[in-house]
Amino acid sequence: MIESTLHHSVLNAELLSFLDIKKDGVYLDATYGRGGHSALVLSRISKSGKLLAFDRDREAVTDALIKFGEDGRFTINHAKFSRISELLSEFRNKIDGIYFDLGLSSPQLDNAERGFSFQKSGFIDMRMDQSSDGGSAFDWVNSAKEYEIRDVLSKFGEQRYAKSIAKKIVSSRALKTIDTTHELAQIVRSCIKYRAKIDPATLTFQAIRIFINDELNELNLALNSAAELIGLGGKILVISFHSLEDRIVKHRFRYLAANGLSRSGSECSYRIITKKPIVPSDLEKSENARSRSAKLRVIERTQ
Ligand SMILES: C[S@@+](CC[C@H](N)C(=O)[O-])C[C@H]1O[C@@H](n2cnc3c(N)ncnc32)[C@H](O)[C@@H]1O
Structure with missing residues (x-):
């Protein structure tokens, strides 16, 4: 059983399989955390590929700069993911995959001073940023x-x-x-x-x-923005950890699949790839307790 304060990313194989990475593709990691998923994507894109990352937590951004700051394919934004559309307008229609791994990283949870957990006593802060x-x-x-x-x-x-x-x-x-x-x-x-x-x-x-942290509002706004940014054939992936989040993702994906989206005069269509959410294998659940409640949903832009 994994118990350290390192963050162990969940559903890695599933995320990579749905992203189906193109070597020169452009990807957006909306929740950098400790860069586990970012590292996987970076190891699969070429020099002409790009990984754009976001996190609202300053410590996550510092981690990103230490690990990947020298990598010309990588950029990190210290910002809420509800701002992806505003901050990445130059990439509209050009992103091949956008993924969200919601909630908290293990270092956020395990640091008593952040106040997210009651396992250790600390000041009740709870702000991600x-x-x-x-x-x-x-x-x-x-x-x-x-x-x-x-x-x-x-x-x-x-x-x-x-x-x-x-x-x-x-x-x-x-x-x-x-x-x-x-x-x-x-x-x-x-x-x-x-x-x-x-x-x-x-x-x-x-x-x-x-x-x-206004988390549900953030998610609603970000899903709209992701649908606006994603390029043709690109996919949006969301890993959620509780039913309130999963419900929002399910309904937003259903809405997009049924109604599409009108973007600057052109009509975009979307197709739900995961009829039921994908959950971690028994092995992953037994090795990483944090993964137990994870659910992955995926939608693709088809037009
Ligand atoms: C579960 S961790 C991500 C772990 C990451 N996938 C990895 O492999 O290391 C979630 C991260 O998302 C960030 N986050 C949560 N909500 C956010 C939001 N609305 N905007 C930007 N970052 C957010 C948190 O600060 C946290 O660092």
Whole structure:
């Protein structure tokens, strides 16, 4: 079982097989992370190929510059993937493959100071981009109205106990600010009376993280942009890790396949390649626990 803080990319063989890389092709890695997928693509393109990468996390960008900064085929943008269309307008119609590997990298999860995980105690930050103006989870947890907390927990965590957790957060912070991930996790657990298979804090942390990073909105915007950028015969691949993300991808792909897209006067068509999402093999799941919930969906531009 893999447990280190190195990031182990998921569904590598499947991603490569669907991308069907052309040696001189142009590819977009919308979620660089620690560059596992980027390295695979770079090893398959020639000198005239290109890999454009994005990540909103400064640490990921630093990693990219260290690993591939000298490689003339590679560029990294420190930006949200909702901006791919705006920042890559010169590549419109010229990209052969765009892929998203959503969520967090292992280094983000494992660094207690990032506040994404309650396994270790740390400041409740949860911002993927710590240089952004957006507020941290600490600010929000300690100031949001009770009904806002309840709504976020039920909408983004599908959390049955959203109401009682929101109430407990508000009464706890009236006594003392909620500073750490351990404190927050303890408050959540105290509201749930049954013995659950997964730690009850999991869904609450997921919900707050999605809200703080506006993750679902990002995904919606980025899928539209990807459909605008992709060239004829090119594919868009999305690896998601929970049902809220997968639902968005499924519906957006169905919409594109049914309605196409009108792009600067010309009509584009798309075809769904994966009728059902592709999931990791049993071997991959047993070797990499993070891969267990991964789902890959693929669509192709046909006209
Ligand atoms: C699961 S990791 C990607 C791992 C990568 N495929 C690899 O093989 O190393 C997800 C990465 O996407 C980034 N990310 C998530 N949402 C993003 C967004 N809206 N815009 C840009 N980057 C995002 C995260 O910061 C994280 O580094």
